[in-house]
Every structure is written in C-alpha cells, then in structure tokens.
Amino acid sequence: MTRTMKLLTPLAVVTALAAPAFAQDAAIDVNGDGMYSFPELQAVMPDMTEDDFTALDSTGDGLLDVDEITVATEAGLLPATDG
Numbered sequence: 664m665t666r667t668m669k670l671l672t673p674l675a676v677v678t679a680l681a682a683p684a685f686a687q688d689a690a691i692d693v694n695g696d697g698m699y700s701f702p703e704l705q706a707v708m709p710d711m712t713e714d715d716f717t718a719l720d721s722t723g724d725g726l727l728d729v730d731e732i733t734v735a736t737e738a739g740l741l742p743a744t745d746g
C-alpha cells in the first residue's frame with residue numbers, strides 16, 4: 664500500500680459511513696426538495712421555534728440544506744434519521 668493510500672483510506676471510510684446517515688428524512692422533507700423548511704420541521708418538532716430554526720440556518724436562506732442538517736443532527740438539535 665502506498666503512503667497516499669494509507670492517508671486516504673480512513674477518510675474514505677469515514678465519508679462512506681457518514682453520508683447515508685444524514686440523508687434527508689422524507690417524513691420531514693414533505694415537498695422532497697432536499698431541504699427542511701421551518702414549517703416542515705415544526706410539523707415533526709412542535710417545540711421548534713423560529714429562533715431555533717434561524718440559529719440552525721447558517722446561510723440565512725430560510726431553508727436547512729444537507730450541511731446545516733448534518734451540523735444540527737451532530738449537535739443533537741435534530742433527531743438522527745436512519746431512513
């Protein structure tokens with residue numbers, strides 16, 4: 664095994680394990696656009712406030728994309744989804 668392979672292999676394993684775990688949950692993403700809107704999240708998390716949502720929406724576009732969902736899930740702010 665080359666030196667480069669040794670460096671890259673663990674990263675590939677981590678990526679492969681992480682990617683499916685944070686696929687958007689169709690039960691939340693009701694319109695299937697791949698993002699969670701505030702109404703979509705509030706429907707499954709009635710305690711979610713608009714302030715909570717704004718805090719998670721780091722890009723400020725009013726939608727949580729996969730990166731924002733991943734951060735929020737890892738922080739324990741959103742339920743982990745496993746399909």
Ligand SMILES: [Ca+2]
Pocket residue numbers: 691692693694695696697698699700703
């Ligand atoms: Ca959506």
